[in-house]
Amino acid sequence: MSADYIQPILDPEDPEGPRVQAVLPGRLISYYYKFHPVNYENLRAAKFVLEHPKRLFAGIRAFNEGGWCFTGRPETWHIREDVTAPFPANLVFAVYLNSRCFVYEC
Amino acid sequence: MEKHFLSAFVEGTERESPKPWYNPDGDCIVYQFGDEAIVADRVDEILTIYRSVETGKSIGYQIKGVCALGRKFGRDTLIVNCRQDREELKEISLCWLLLAAYEDGPKTIGRRQAYSDALEYCGPHPRLTTRDLDLVPA
Numbered sequence: 001m002s003a004d005y006i007q008p009i010l011d012p013e014d015p016e017g018p019r020v021q022a023v024l025p026g027r028l029i030s031y032y033y034k035f036h037p038v039n040y041e042n043l044r045a046a047k048f049v050l051e052h053p054k055r056l057f058a059g060i061r062a063f064n065e066g067g068w069c070f071t072g073r074p075e076t077w078h079i080r081e082d083v084t085a086p087f088p089a090n091l092v093f094a095v096y097l098n099s100r101c102f103v104y105e106c
Numbered sequence: 107m108e109k110h111f112l113s114a115f116v117e118g119t120e121r122e123s124p125k126p127w128y129n130p131d132g133d134c135i136v137y138q139f140g141d142e143a144i145v146a147d148r149v150d151e152i153l154t155i156y157r158s159v160e161t162g163k164s165i166g167y168q169i170k171g172v173c174a175l176g177r178k179f180g181r182d183t184l185i186v187n188c189r190q191d192r193e194e195l196k197e198i199s200l201c202w203l204l205l206a207a208y209e210d211g212p213k214t215i216g217r218r219q220a221y222s223d224a225l226e227y228c229g230p231h232p233r234l235t236t237r238d239l240d241l242v243p244a
Contacts, residue, residue, distance in 0.1 A: 002115040025131055026115065033116040035124045038141050043112060062151035063171030064133055079143040079159060082107075088159070091145065096132065104132030105168070 002026035002033075009050050009101070012058065012068045022050055022101045039106075041078035045087070046095045046106035048074045054092070066099025124166075126200060126231050133173045135200065135234065137227060138166030149220040152207040167224040169203060179206050197233040201225055 005024040011017050024043070032040040049072035057069040071092040076084045087093065095106040126137040138144065144156040144165065152175070156166035169175075208221040 002112075002119070005112060005115060024112075028129065028131065029112055029115050030119055031127055031129070033112075033119050034122045035127070036138060036141055037121070038143055039138075040112075040116075041110070042143070044110065047111065061170060063174030077143060081141065084107075091159075094146070098131055098133075102131040104129050104134070105136075 002029045005029065007047060007050050007103075009070070010053060010056070012056050012070075012097075015056070020101060022097055022103060024103050028103060037081040038078050041081060042093075043106065045074040045077045045093050046103065048072065049093050049095050049106075050103075060096065064098070068097045068101070070095045070097065126234055128172065128234060133171060135169040135172055135203075136166070137168075137231065139227065140165035147220075149217060150211050152211070153204070153217075153220055153224060155220050155223060164220075164223045164227075167227060169200070169207070169224075172203075175203060175207065178210075179203075197235050199233055200228045201232055204228070 004026050007022045007024055008019040009022045011020045024046075029040070029043070032043065049070055052072055053070040054072045055070075057071070058067070060067050060069045071094050074087050074093055077087050077093065079085045093106070095103060097103050124137065124139050124141070126135055128135050138156050140158060142165070143159040145159050146168070147155045147157050147164075149155055152170055154168040154170065155164045156168065157163060158165050204221055204224055208217065211217060
């Protein structure tokens with residue numbers, strides 16, 4: 001399994017304060033790379049959104065305490081493994097983090 | 107194309123065919139059989155359908171709050187099969203999980219269609235071993 005990747009992000013509980021660390025878990029990196037190359041490529045877009053979020057949301061799950069959703073709009077994304085396209089104007093790219101700031105979906 | 111910032115993290119990793127996966131960080135089961143960009147279509151607090159951004163067709167699903175579902179319906183009742191294959195292997199039926207989740211919410215046409223889609227995709231991979239779920243935090 002891959003190692004975890006650490007990404008500094010705005011503290012969702014204190015966006016004006018110092019940055020905190022989000023974790024891109026190695027198991028998610030491996031899973032995307034092994035089974036979903038497009039999602040693996042779009043981890044670039046996820047990194048961009050974590051670095052340049054437009055909106056942060058809380059209370060995203062009915063059955064799990066805490067957690068965050070960072071949304072933003074990358075300029076481009078992958079629609080196939082080797083095909084990039086402008087990110088659609090009517091969508092936002094969402095990155096979901098649990099209460100420990102571990103990314104679990106994007 | 108610019109080198110991927112995670113390329114060193116996946117060196118030596120082999121590509122495989124998609125199969126359902128329990129993600130302990132999200133307490134969710136995900137399965138996506140098409141490798142293309144997706145839009146997540148939230149059906150309810152348990153089910154999200156993945157749709158192709160190009161065609162709008164459903165190409166996978168996410169079952170959220172698996173741990174909570176196990177508590178609610180009884181984890182033991184989810185285990186539908188045991189077999190001896192060198193070691194005891196217990197499995198959880200994804201169809202059972204989806205049906206229980208469907209019955210627990212409003213019976214709308216939209217939900218029925220979405221759960222029907224998800225059930226169809228369970229066909230090739232109807233079960234997860236409980237070993238996969240042992241990572242669920244207490």
